[in-house]
Amino acid sequence: MKTNRWKSKMWFIAMLLTVALTSCNSTVTEQTPTLKDAYQGMFVIGTALNKGHNYGTDTLGINLIKQHFNSIVAENCMKSMHIQPTEGVFFFDEADKFVEFGEANNMNIIGHTLIWHSQAPDWFFVDEDGADVTREVMIERMRNHIHTVVGRYKGRVDGWDVVNEAFMDDGSWRNTKFYEIIGGEYIKLAFQFANEADPDAELYYNDYAMSAEGKRNGVVELVKQLQAAGVRVDGIGMQGHMGMDYPDISEFEKSIKAFAALDVNVMITEMDITLLPFPGDETAEVSLSAEYQEKMNPYAAGLPDNINAAWEQRYIDYFQLFLNYSDNISRVTLWGLTDADTWRNNWPIEGRTDYPLLFGRDYQAKPVVEKLIELTNNNE
Numbered sequence: 001m002k003t004n005r006w007k008s009k010m011w012f013i014a015m016l017l018t019v020a021l022t023s024c025n026s027t028v029t030e031q032t033p034t035l036k037d038a039y040q041g042m043f044v045i046g047t048a049l050n051k052g053h054n055y056g057t058d059t060l061g062i063n064l065i066k067q068h069f070n071s072i073v074a075e076n077c078m079k080s081m082h083i084q085p086t087e088g089v090f091f092f093d094e095a096d097k098f099v100e101f102g103e104a105n106n107m108n109i110i111g112h113t114l115i116w117h118s119q120a121p122d123w124f125f126v127d128e129d130g131a132d133v134t135r136e137v138m139i140e141r142m143r144n145h146i147h148t149v150v151g152r153y154k155g156r157v158d159g160w161d162v163v164n165e166a167f168m169d170d171g172s173w174r175n176t177k178f179y180e181i182i183g184g185e186y187i188k189l190a191f192q193f194a195n196e197a198d199p200d201a202e203l204y205y206n207d208y209a210m211s212a213e214g215k216r217n218g219v220v221e222l223v224k225q226l227q228a229a230g231v232r233v234d235g236i237g238m239q240g241h242m243g244m245d246y247p248d249i250s251e252f253e254k255s256i257k258a259f260a261a262l263d264v265n266v267m268i269t270e271m272d273i274t275l276l277p278f279p280g281d282e283t284a285e286v287s288l289s290a291e292y293q294e295k296m297n298p299y300a301a302g303l304p305d306n307i308n309a310a311w312e313q314r315y316i317d318y319f320q321l322f323l324n325y326s327d328n329i330s331r332v333t334l335w336g337l338t339d340a341d342t343w344r345n346n347w348p349i350e351g352r353t354d355y356p357l358l359f360g361r362d363y364q365a366k367p368v369v370e371k372l373i374e375l376t377n378n379n380e
C-alpha cells in the first residue's frame, strides 16, 4: 500500500516536473532574426562560455548561445591557473569541450588568455625556494606555456588574446611579474611564441579602460613598435566593461579610430554595462554597515523601469557606435550570457545583484535585444 501510494505520488511529481520543464523550455522565446543574423556582414557577435556551458549542464543557456551567437570565448578555462595549474601538468579537459562546442556549431572560437598577471598560478614566477626565477627561465616558461596551449588547438582556435592588461590607465607599464622579470620585451616574445605555435591564428592585445587617453596612446605605441619589429598583431581587444557614467562614448570612439588607423581589427571583447555603484575607499567599519551594503546593492529586489530604460539606451548608443565603425570592428563579445552568470555579481564586491547582460536570470532575451536587432535595419 505504502509503495503504491509512493509510486503514484512519484508519478504525480514527475508529471508536474514535465509540465514545468516543457513550459519553461517553450517560454524561452525564439527570436527571428537573432542577434548573430541581424549583425551578419557587420561583425560577429560573441559571448563568454562558463563551466556550465562547456560541460553542457546549462542546457537552456546552450540553446540561447546557439541561437544568438556566432563567436565564443573562454571565460576562465584557458587562463594559466586553470590550464597549467602545476608546472608541466596541463588540464585541457574543459578547454577541449569549449573548442569542440564551437567547432560543432561552426563558431568563431577565441582563446582567452595566454599571458596575464591575474589568474596565473604562483609557480609561474618562482623557483622551488620561492624566489623570482631568472629572465631566461621566465622566458622559457612563457614559451612552453604558449607553445603547448596554442599548439594543442592549432587550426581550431581562430584567435588568441595573447597578452591581457599590460598597461595602466595612464599608459605606463603595469608592474607585473612578467614585466619585472623580463622587461617590456615580454609582449613581443609572447606574440612571437604564439605566431610560431599557430601562424594562422589571429593574435590580439586585449585591455580594459581603453578609452583612457594614456592607455590609448600606450597601446598605439606598443602596436606600432611590434609592427616595426615585424611582429604580427592582428587585432586590439577593447574589453568594454562599462557603467552608466563611464566610459565617455566620444573617448571610446577616439580609441576605436586610433586603433583602426593601425590597420588592425578592433574588437569589443568583454562587454557588459553594470548598474551597480563602484566602491570608494570606505573604511572596513563603514563597509560592514547595513546602510552601506544596501546603498551598494540597490537593485537586489528588482530593477526600476526608469533605470532599465537608461541602461537600454546606453546599450543602443554603444551598438550604434559599433555599427558606425563596422568596417573596422570585426567582433563584439558580451562577457557572459545571463545576469545570473555575470562576474559583476561578485566583483568588486561579492554577492550583489547586477543586470549588465542581454539575457535575464530567467533566460529570456531582454527587450533591448529586439532593439539592438532593429538598429541594424537603419544600417543597410
Ligand code: XIL
Pocket (backbone or CB within 6 Å): 075, 076, 164, 239, 270, 343
Ligand atoms: C573574470 C571572470 O569573468 C570571472 O569568472 C573570474 O572569476 C575573474 O575573471 N578582465 C578579463 C577577464 O580579461 O578574464 C575577467 O574575467 C574580467 C576582467
